[in-house]
Amino acid sequence: MASHPTLKTTFAVRSEATTHPLTSYLLRLMDLKASNLCLSADVPTARELLYLADKIGPSIVVLKTHYDMVSGWDFHPDTGTGAKLASLARKHGFLIFEDRKFGDIGHTVELQYTGGSARIIDWAHIVNVNMVPGKASVASLAQGARRWLERYPCEVKTSVTVGTPTMDQFEDAEDAKDGEPVTVNGNGSNMMEKPIYAGRNGDGRKGSIVSITTVTQQYESAASPRLTKTIAEGDESLFPGIEEAPLNRGLLILAQMSSEGNFMTREYTQACVEAAREHKDFVMGFISQEALNTQADDDFIHMTPGCQLPPEDEDQQTNGKVGGDGQGQQYNTPYKIIGIAGSDIAIVGRGILKASDPVEEAERYRSAAWKAYTERLLR
Structure with a gap:
């Protein structure tokens, strides 16, 4: 081995x-x-x-x-x-x-x-x-x-979280061109890319990034008894x-x-x-x-x-x-x-x-x- x-x-x-x-x-x-x-x-x-x-x-x-x-x-x-x-x-x-x-x-x-x-x-x-x-x-x-x-026939289970960007993510944004999406941790077959945009203010300065939104999606059967619902306490079928x-x-x-x-x-x-x-x-x-x-x-x-x-x-x-x-x-x-x-x-x-x-x-x-x-x- x-x-x-x-x-x-x-x-x-x-x-x-x-x-x-x-x-x-x-x-x-x-x-x-x-x-x-x-x-x-x-x-x-x-x-x-x-x-x-x-x-x-x-x-x-x-x-x-x-x-x-x-x-x-x-x-x-x-x-x-x-x-x-x-x-x-x-x-x-x-x-x-x-x-x-x-x-x-x-x-x-x-x-x-x-x-x-x-x-x-x-x-x-x-x-x-x-x-x-x-x-x-x-x-x-x-x-x-x-x-x-x-x-x-399925439904898409979507999870959205918002967090504060790290210094590495700021650097990625600074290297991007105006309006170009920057992908942060876009990793995993069931995870969507999470773009942040490097824009400029009217005086030529780059705009600030205040948050990053992460969207995760997973396919689930439309016939599923669970989907995105919370399981009721005592439900022994799941x-x-x-x-x-x-x-x-x-x-x-x-x-x-x-x-x-x-x-x-x-x-x-x-x-x-x-x-x-x-x-x-x-x-x-x-x-x-x-x-x-x-x-x-x-x-x-x-x-x-x-x-x-x-x-x-x-x-x-x-x-x-x-x-x-x-x-x-x-x-x-x-x-x-x-x-x-x-x-x-x-x-x-x-x-x-x-x-x-x-x-x-x-x-x-x-x-x-x-x-x-x-x-x-x-x-």
Whole structure:
């Protein structure tokens, strides 16, 4: 694992530095819930999927789905399974990750993402791509997300603040020509430029700047129960402490796999990292076995599958593998995935689903993954 500032930086601080709105939201959610756990809800029926999302939702920050393996999936856009999952995500505070692993030419994956009976983009905050066909698949998914957002019925949440300019901002204004806008801290994909104007008085002297107005905008669904309203106390249908998730969609690139004998070479992984840097407005990070941030401005999130805890009476901080499933899957502990390899989120499926008490076991995994993260910060 290469050393990188993000490994020693809290999720809360990272949320303020990242430019991807959904990444920022997820990092704040992780800090708020003290959770870096994703449930891989690979269950056979829609009824069981919704039941688990409701019961285990309080312990997780991401719910990973495979809609095409679920029988009884209701495709209705307003009342179907996807819509019900979105409602549970708002209630318990988690994001939905459809593990579709798009792996075709660009035109095809864009249609698979935005159309068809499932219309994945409508209910899944995050999807992923197997980049074997090349970088064009990433570019096409990003294009599909932009087009969808342009057409989606939404309202714009606007925040306006007024403050006193700093000396640096005065200097920027003095260097500007008469009437030329000067952009101050116009940074972030969901933030509008904030111009101040360098004008002159009648006697030739430059005018004074008395304040700077900052306008921040975020797209939110017109169907959202939250919008800009204050949540009523005791309203259990919305998770308290954080605003509605932004409409912006995010992509994870499948850069490494936990299965034995996979063909993802170092060259392939490096190409994934390059594609992510080329589309930072859409790519949130990677499905990987280790942290891949190497450049100073890399702020990608890493999610790692193949996570399993040993029984409670055994060492929880083992550095080795826990075992496998006999079908190629190799397991590692949260301590190794988060604390040693530097991933951010542990993806757990059968370790929780097959437990005698999945809700209690989810809390055990949440606690172990969070402990591995907090200890990593201190090392």
